[in-house]
Amino acid sequence: MQQYTAIIIGSGFGGQAAAHNLRQIGIDDFLILERRPWIGGTWSQNSYPGAAVDVQSPLYSLSFEPYPWSQMFAEQHELVEYTKYCIKKHKLADKVRLNADVQQVQWDEARKLWVIDTATQGQFLAKYLINASGPLSTPVIPNFKGRDTFQGTTWHTNNWNHDYKLAGKRVAIIGSGASAAQVIPAIAPEVGHLHVFQRTPHWVLPRPDRVFKPWQRALLGNKLIYKALRTAIYWELELRMLGFKYSKLGLHLLAQRPAERHIKAQLKDPKMQAAVTPDFTIGCKRIILSSTLYPALARPNVSLHTKDDGIAEINERGILTTKGEQVDVDAIVYATGYDATDGVISYPVIGQGGTTVAQYWAEYPRAYLGTMMPGFPNLFVVTGPNTGIGHTSAIFVIEAQMEYIRRAIASTEKKGAKTIEVTTQAEADYTGMIHREMKKTVWHWGGCNSWYKSKSGHVIAMFPGFSFTFRQMCKGFKPAHHRFT
Template sequence: MNETTIDHEVIIVGAGFSGIGAAIKLRAAGFEDFLVVDDADGAGGTWHWNTYPGVAVDIPSFSYQFSFDQRADWSRVYAPGRELKAYAESCVDKYGLRPRIRFRTTITDAEFDEQRHLWRLRTGSGEELRARYVISATGVLTRPKLPDIPGVGDFGGATMHTSRWDHRKSLRGKRVAIIGTGASAVQVIPEIAPEVAHLVVFQRTPIWCLPRPDLPLPAPVRLALRLPGGRSLTRLISQAYVELTFPIAAHYYRTLPTAAVAERAGLAHLRRQVQDPVVREKLTPRYALGCKRPSFSNDYLAAFNRDNVLLETDPIREITATGVRTEATEHRADVLILATGFKVMESGNMPTYDLRGVGGRDLEKWWDEHRLQAYEGVSVPGFPNFFSVIGPYGYNGSSYFALIENQVRHILRCLRHARATGSTLVEVTEEANDRYFREMLARRGGQVFWQESCAVSNSYYFDKHGDVPLRPSTTVEAAWRSGHFDLADYRFAAAS
C-alpha cells in the first residue's frame, strides 16, 4: 500500500446505536467510503452486552429510537432489552450497513499522521487501518467496572457482572449476593428474587426510585401509532416527559421546581412500596434527586418485603471464598453478582483505546492535565479529524438518540465543509474550545450537582476532577447549536 493512501475516508469505532446512527447519516450525506469496527460479535453496543434478567430501557421507547426510524410495534412503553437489540440489528440491515461492519475487531490505539492528514489505527491482531477521519462511537455503558474490594477474585462460587450475564448458570434455589443498587440492580433484583433461595443486597448509597408509567401497548395504541402523525405526536409527548424528568430538573434545579415535585413522588412511592420502616429508612436517599442517575421501577422497592431478601448496608470488608464479609457478618453465597456499573467518565473508556494527536499529544493525559472538555462535546484541539459522539459536555441527560442525531449533525457539517473546500484537515481551534468550556462551567451553578447534599451521593457523574461533564442545556438548544455553530471555530486545511 502506498504511504499516502487510506483504507477508508471514515472509520467509525463502535457498532452500537451511536455508530449505527453515524453510519446511516454518512450514507445519506453521500459519504460512502466508511467502515464500522466493533470488538463484539453483533450490533447494538449496550444492548448487545447487557442481557441480564429484566434489562429494559429507562425512558419511554417512543424517545429511545431514531427520529427518522420510529417503530410502531414496541411491546411496552418501556421496551425490554431484546427489542432494542432487534431494533439495532434491523437498522443495520435496513440501511445496508452489514457489509460495512467488521465485528470482533478491537482498536487498541490510534495515531495522527500530521504530514498526510490521516489516522493510523491499530487492531488487536496487529493490523493497521488508515482513515482520513475517525468517529468515536464507543459509548459509555459497555465496559464493566469491577468493585475495588479485597478478595473480589477469590470467591469460590460463580461470579458474574450484570453486563456479562451467564445464562448457563441457574439461580434457582441458590444463595445469591448482589453488590450494588444502581440502575442495573434495580432491574435485576425483582426478577431473580422469586427464584433464589436467599438474596443479600449490598447497598452503599440508596437510589432514588420513581414509579414507572409502564404497561403493555394495547392494540388501539399500536393502531394509532400507524396512523399519519401518530408516531410524531407520541414521540413529542414522550420527549416532553423525558425533558422534564432529567434535563430540566437537573440543569435548572435552582430555578424550576420539577425536581422537588419528583422527590415528593419518589418518597411517596417508597412509603407505599416498603412495609418495614427500618428497611424503608435504609432505602431513603439523603441527597437531592438528580445528583446521581435515578431509576424508575414499580417492583424494585417491593422486593425488599420478601422474606428471602435482605438489605445489607454495612460496608463490605472483603469477599471470601464462601461469601461476602462485613465488619459484623459474613454472608455465605453460591453466586456473586456484581451490579457495579460501568467505566463511564474514566480513563480507559473515553475513548477505549490510546489516542495520540498532533505532536504525539495523548488524549487521556491531556484530559488528566486540563480536565475533561470538548467543543460542543465533539472535538478537542490537537486531535484533528477526530470526532466523538459521546464526548465531555455533549450529553445533557435526555435520550441518547437525541444526542446521537445532534452530534452526527455537527460532524457532518464539518465533513461537508471540508469536502466543499478541498480540505483534508479539520481541527477545532483552542479559542473555540476554551470559550465553550468556560460557558459550560459558568452555567453549572444552577445545576443540582452543586447542591451540598450531592457530596454523599457517590455519583458516577462526577469525574476525577470533581466536574460533571454533562451539557447544562435543554435538548432543543443542543439540537439548534449542532446545526448552527460557527464553522470558523474550526481550522480547515489541505495536505501539501
C-alpha cells in the same frame, strides 16, 4: 492496509446514526469496526434479567427509523430486534467488521490520516474517525479486598452468565444503581436467598409502563403519528430540566415528594424506608424508574445490606461485612457500573505531536460540543464529555451531535481541505461555559458523589441545560471556531 474516507468505531445506535449521516452527505466509503462478534451496542451486550430502557421507546429510538414497539418501555430483547431491523433496512451489515477490537489510533501528520490498529483484523487508514464506542462499554469492578479469593462464580451485569442456574442459589448482588434495580426484582423470586449490598440508595419513581394493543402498534407504524407521540413525550420529559437547574422548589414538589411517597407506599417497615431513602437531592444521581424494586427488597428471601453493614472483604466463602458477619454465597453479581467519565474512550488515541487524549484530559475530560478537541484533527467523539442527559433520551443527544459532525465533515469536503480541527480558544470558551452553567444544576449542588463526576470532581458526564439548546448549538456550525488545512 485498507483505507476509507471514514471509519466508525462501534456498531450501536451511535454508529448507526453516524453511518446514516455520512450517507446523507454522499459518503458511502466508510467502515464500522465492532470489537464483539455481533452487531449492536449496549443493548446487544447487556442481556441481564430485567434489562429494559428507562426512557419511553418512541423517543428512545432513531428519529429516522420509527418502530411499532410492543410496550412503552422496551425490554432488552425488543431493543435487540430493533437494532437488527435498523441494520438490515439500512444495509449496514456489509459495512461492519466484527471482532475488530481497536488497540490504538494514531494521527499520521504526513498523510493526514488516522491509523487504526486492531488486535486481530490488522491496520486501517481513515480520513475521518468517529468514535461511537459508547460511555457504558467499559465495566468497572471495584478492587475489594480478597476479591480474587472467592471460590464461587462471579460476573458483571455487563456480561451476564446465562449458563449459571440461579434457582435455589445463594446470591449476592453488589450495587444499587439502574442495572441492580432491574436485576433484583427479576431474580429474587428464583434464587434461594439474595443479599443486596447497597452502596448508596437511589431515588426511585414509579415506572409508568404500558403494553400497546395491536391497533396502537399499528398506529405507531404511521410516521406522522409516531412523530407526534415522540414530540409529546419529548416535551413532557424536557420540563424536568426546569427542576434540575432552575427551580429547587419545583424539583422538591414534583419529584422528591412523589419519590418519598413511593417509598412509603411500597415499604411498610420504617427501618426499610430509612435504609432506601437517599441523603441527597433527587436528580443528583440518576433517578431510577421502578415499580418492582421496593417489593423485591421486602421479600423474605432478600436481605438488604446498607453502608453500615457493607463489605469489609471478600473471602473464599463469600462476603465478610463491616459488622463482622460472614455471608456465605454461591455467586456474586457485580452491578458496579462503568467507567463512563474518565474512560469515555477505552483505547489510546495519539494526536498531533504525539499528544494523547489521556494527556489532554489529564485534569478532566473536555471537548467542544462534547465532540471535538484541538490537536486531534478529523476526530469526532460520540457521547463525549458533557453530552449525557438526565431527563430525556440519550439518542436525541447522539443525533444532535450528528448534526455537528455532518456539518463539520461536509464543510471540510466542500472546501477541499484535508483536515478540520476545533481551535484551542473555541474549546476553552465552550468548556468554561459548560462548567459555569453546571454550578446551577443539581448535579453540582445536590450533595452526592456520582459517576457523573470525574476524578477531578468536575461534572463531566452531563450537559447543563435543555437538550434542544444543545441541538441548536450543534446545528449552528461555526467555521470560525475551526481550522481547516
